[in-house]
Amino acid sequence: MRLRQLQRQNEEGQWFDDAYAFEDNSGQVIFRYNLTWGRVGARCNGQIREAGISLEDIETVIPPGEGLRWLPIEVIADEAVEVFLTNLDERCGIPKPRSIAQALVTQPNF
Numbered sequence: 001m002r003l004r005q006l007q008r009q010n011e012e013g014q015w016f017d018d019a020y021a022f023e024d025n026s027g028q029v030i031f032r033y034n035l036t037w038g039r040v041g042a043r044c045n046g047q048i049r050e051a052g053i054s055l056e057d058i059e060t061v062i063p064p065g066e067g068l069r070w071l072p073i074e075v076i077a078d079e080a081v082e083v084f085l086t087n088l089d090e091r092c093g094i095p096k097p098r099s100i101a102q103a104l105v106t107q108p109n110f
Helices: 038-051 055-060 078-092
Strands: 002-009 015-023 029-033 068-070
Touching: 002 055, 015 055, 015 078, 029 038, 029 055, 029 078
Parallel strands: none
Antiparallel strands: 002 015, 002 068, 015 029
């Protein structure tokens, strides 16, 4: 799998993982982001999908700037993808998907 990490700089000047983009099995680039990105992240995903943007050209949709930078493309071995993405999601603060069963709240019977 090919992937690029997006980092943000905090007030102390330290860089931290904030989001990332990767190619799925069909070669489509998907932007994964935390809740801070909100509608902007959804809009970026739409632009990437509609224009067929590659990882090499992701900066045309989300340009680097003051306090924001894209790291070079990484190639992750197939056997390491699941663990790598789980760790990256955690570092980026990306919420875990929940099943419908977990989302339902049961009411006590009185």
